[in-house]
Amino acid sequence: MIKVNDSVVRELRSRGRFDASKCFSCGTCTALCPVGLPILPREIFRYALLGAQEELIKRQDEIFSCLLCRMCEENCPEGVGISGNIRLIRGLLNEKVLGL
Amino acid sequence: MSLKREDVLTILAQNIGIRGSAFPVASSALTAWAEGLGIRKGGHTVLYTGHMYQIIPFILGMQNREALMRSAPSWGMKVARLINPVINLTRVVTLGAAHPLDVLRYNRVLRDVATLLRSCGVEFGYLYEYEEYAGALPYDMGLDRVFLKHAHRVYKKLKGFGIRRLITVDPHTTEMFKNVYPEVIEGFDIEVVNYLELLAERWRPKVKGGGHKRPFVIHDSCVYSRYLGIFEEPRSILRRIGVEFQEPLLSKRLTHCCGGPIESIFPERAKEVAKARMEQLEPLGREIVTMCPICHLNLGAVKDENIQLWDIATILRDIQKEQGGNGNG
């Protein structure tokens, strides 16, 4: 079970323009990802929006594997700022996990 | 085995925080390219390298020493993280690692850029040892606090030199100054222009005879094409000097990444991405044009021996020389 923790979203929004809620999970991003990680980026956004910090921590490798190449963002039908969102999640993890 | 993410990030944060650079190497190595060009120091308009081309030979050198690091004991990196704030480990590790030919090749790109700009009458200075890394890597990695501190410091320095306009030479530095700094620094008022934009606007090379028949294949940088919308400019300049080129299926706004951005943390994954890109480029020709030092580095790591990678500035300069001109036509 995931306990929805609204502080994560509040924190991400305080760091910058976190607009992952626009995502409607069509999967275009996943299909186009040159790294080919099936979890990128929609599932990660879902966990972030739900405040499932533990799930994000489990997927740090994927989160840091993103090239920020914006292939997905260019083709996102909802215009989600995917690379910006990934950056914000990295920031959150750096702070929470590494204290950086 | 490669370096762990937390080690990379920690050392990166330390390097930026303490030494102001992601990859602190000797400042002589950063400014060597400008020797003998007689570029004035400072001024309202400066050519801004952001260190990107200069550090590539060191990264290459370090990759060659990977075996050495692999043999280090597992506690090694812990110790490294502890001592890095005191001793510049990057500098130590890379000492003498850069291959002189690589240094020449990448420095040459910067010299070519400077010459091309001059040939269309652009005047500029250079900050030499005072130039700073723009901070793309910590920004991308989400090292927000470190990055913000660094960006403010860089901006203050630029203002201190009275700089009004930066001419950038690589996509990452361009993106940082053009889009990121204005977002995070209130009142950021320095104009930023990429040298490709300037060439597209002003360069009128003399062209003798027909087109240049070498079958070049063009590879766009993600940052140029998708972040900055710079993809018609390089094509326009290449056409202007008679270069013919092939477009891969994925190009311009849909260009395929070279894998570079994750090279520092996931070198194996980065290589796979680079190979995938190479497979798209290779069938179209043996000479590939890149515009970004990171692309050049990463594609270079997976290319066949018979494939040649050229930075766009080098190609333009070479042909300009063949055509026997320096100035604007």
Place this chain on the structure above:
Amino acid sequence: MASQKIGVFVCRCGGNISDYVDVEKVVESIKGVEGVKIARVNMFSCSDSAQEEMIGLIKREGLDGIVIASCSPKLHLNTFRQMAQRAGLNPYQYTQVNIREQCSWTHTHDRDGATQKATRLVRAGIEATRHSEPLHPIEVVTRPSVLVVGAGIGGLRAAIALGEMGLTVHLLEKADRPGGLVGTRKALFPTGADGTSEIDSLLQRIHTLQNISLYTNASLVKKEGSIGDFSVSIRVEPKDGQDRADTIQLNVGAILVTTGATPYVPKEGEYGYGAKGIVTLREFLDLLDSSRDSDGIYYEGKRVRRITYIYCVGSRQKEGHTYCSRFCCSSAIFASLEVHKRSPDVLQYHLYRDIRTYGSLEALYQRALDQGSLFIRFSPDSPPKVECGHNGGGIKVLVKDLLTSKRELEISSDLVVLVTGLVPRVEQQEVQDVLKLPVGIDGFFNEIHPKLRPVETVVAGVYIGGCAQGPKNAQESVESSLGAAAKAGSILLKGKVELEPFVAEVDEGLCDGCGQCVEACPYDAITMGQRSDGTPVAVVNTRLCKGEGACVPVCPKEALEIRGYGHEKIRSMIRGLLTE
């Protein structure tokens, strides 16, 4: 007087028919059929030139019946009936045979087979025309007055539209004041218009129109007569100082039913309803309406920071309310946008099955996504569970999120909004009983066809609009009510109306007066009368008869048939279909 000189026209329909059916062969094979005077092929039967040519042939050859084998009668039955009329034929001695939708387009791979089938269909059509009687539409004179039942936003707008046409309008409202569901709402989606002032301005308009009478506390208690001339009784409840209700008799030419619907109220305990912090959509809208100037959202004095919406509460159920109420998604999302605007720090979770923000309302959904609303889809097999706080604890909503492979989520919420839809009003039953209007499976009044005849009912002269025929938003209610008003206006302004002549008919020679048909008729259109010799015989009231034919199969003597669908006609069509 059956048709003896029949003209048959087989249409190529460009190539739509002739690409798959050998139309020349069809014409050849029916040329010898008894009664067929001429048989031709047309390129486009519906074209002006082809119609003129056919009219010429009908006149020249003295045809008394025609068959056109072309597209579906849904498209051109009336076109060709009018053409027949222009040629001096009775329009009901025309038969349209559908060899496009029901032949060429369904059997595209077997030209020979399709050609043979087309021939059989045309033979049946010839039989139909041969056995058709000239029929005449039933003409009825209409009174220029209308009864509108229900003065919500739809009824008010319809009354004004009819009043502006110059018709006398009697507007009935069951409650003590008009306005319906919109009358108390401050912000209507998607524009944010103020419902209260909207209704006020409509009422002002009504008061300026002399030919509209508004009755509040009033209900319809009796109806007699039929289209064009209804006689209705309305009962007006006693006002202060009166002790008796008034009954008023009115004569009207048409009746509009705009009785609306009512919000679904969850059962006690349904998703925790009844507990503190759990409200219906309507209650939530009231809460927003009553605090429009406030900067945050407050519930019982406490600032709300997390709102969870549960959609489809009481809608799309396996039993009971099986339908979708259409407006609730948009309404809830519109409300959530107001929350985002007033208080951006409120986090909003939308637990939904499907989002139905159709047309331009999709923009609301997009805006909600953009502003940070989180949409969580659940399966109807595992609806969310609401756990109410004990000892002052908050509310927890548990839901299996389909997008994270059915992981169970626990959402702590300060306020839970049950997004409820609309259900038929209990009071609707009276209107239903008085007007004998059929209702559909959902309990709302049924139109003849949702697309082709959306505001007409099988009771000629009675039209439905607004939520009485199914849940709608305010704008759609007004649109359909205005549609009903236009339909009523079109017959009343003309002064007369023609009804299709397809009503039941008794063959007095066969009827033995058993009376089974009287019982079978759902519209009380058949009564038992007497022949001149005193023997009982069934009598059809053609104004009440709807022509559905429920009486036909029950008659042991085959004495009853629907005009145009007689026993002999059907049997000969069956034979026609079997002739190779």
Place this chain on the structure above:
Amino acid sequence: MARILVFSTNNISDPGIDLCGSNHMDYPLGVSVISVPCSSGIDPRWILYALEHGFDGVFVAADGTDCSYLQDCTTRTGKVIREAQELAKGAGLDPRRIKMAAICSVCSEAFQNHMKKFDQALEELRGEGNED
């Protein structure tokens, strides 16, 4: 190919059957349609007549709950079908040759499936008949 007579209704099932054609969805060639106002008005004697005169099966495409005339249309049509089946039995015909299903104005796929299955079922019945 079985010969199938379909009784359909002007307002409700006709549009559904027409939609098959508009979508170029094929069904067996032996299917022919006669349209009436409402399925409750179909006379069981017509059904028997069709079977006795050469149709292999009769299918009533009923209005179902969409009927604009009658709330109890399905019940009434059901009664028509039962009576027709009784008549068929009385005449020594297999009552399975008579079938009914609700076909609405968008039921093109349902109609296509019904026709394919009914055609097959009638072929099988014919096979059984030959063995007798």
